[in-house]
Amino acid sequence: MHDDGADPVLASYRPPSQLVVDKEIDHLDVHCRAFIGLSPFLTLSTADADGWPEISPRGGDPGFVKVLDEHRLVLPDRQGNNRLDSLRKVAVNPRVALLFFVPGVEETLKVFGTAELLAADALDVDLTEFGRAPRSVLVVTVQRAYLQCAKAVMRSGLWDPASRIDRGALPPFGTMIRDHCRLESPLPDDATLRAELALEL
Template sequence: MVSIAFVQSEQQLRDLYGAPDTLALRKVLDHLDVHCRNFISASPFFMLATHDRDGHSDASPRGDQPGFVEILDDRHLLLPDKPGNNRIDSLINVFHSPSIGMLFLIPGVRETLRINGEARITCDPSLLLKHEEGGKVPKTGLVIEVREAFLHCARSVMRAKIWVPETWPDRKVVPSAGRIWSDHIALSSAAEQGEVQ
């Protein structure tokens, strides 16, 4: 790797950027107001950030019909765990390290909603039964206690032009998911065989 200069302290970092805008600090709530509730209810997709007991981070996409994240009250959310591949990385991470971050998106809306808080895993039927789908009740869910909630400005979405179809790349540029998985599994298998030898 080439020689890289890294920031050595928080003070150096603050000196580079200066003080945060007062309004940016004041917009943070410790609960869900009507605007946060409406945003979450209209969102079909969010990213869930967790970290394991060693501090290794993970970000996982979550999506379903708008309203799939249930608002329990002005400080608590319920995320039912839908059937998947049973890796349950996020659940294991939460079990050991409950701090999480959530970034909600709504198609066509440039702003995003950020929620930070603490999550706990529930298997309480009284919470999960109402999220039955196709005869299947979620085995668990995350109950999230909201610590911070705030609207994130539109700059990154505007720069990326996420909601502008004319800027989307040709699908031929990206191999199919099947091709990517096949290649990754082959690489993983080769690495395992190399370790055995």
């Protein structure tokens, strides 16, 4: 654990319990594997050579991330916006963090390690989804993993249907993007944009 005595704010926190410390493991055990196998969504954190961070949502069918063994997993890269922010960062700084979610489960799974960017056909693993192979894959070598307690998801009510907001609480996505980009002409309505996205899945 870190020595936080020099920082008065950090020093004001009580130390973590021994259980919280001991739950961190250096591999994917049977429970981590089961969690990943049920997860349709994760966030991928990367950073460039100077440490500037990036975070990206990744999704697919449950189990779209494949566990090769207790120390390696494969994250396929699907059709996206072609900014390639995360992949460009991995190319210069291989350190990554993944946070896995399972709908209806309030705990999450954190995985830390290093990633290697490979062509989609570099592995003898079937990663076809929605009838298409991925554009590339990240092979993550796991260094640390642990299950995160449910407090944050419980507080947010993330899986509680009563917590869902009406989409009308925000402007249409096309309107927000038009304003971000300061466009003069309107973009297609959200139904058209979603139909176009569905064709790219």
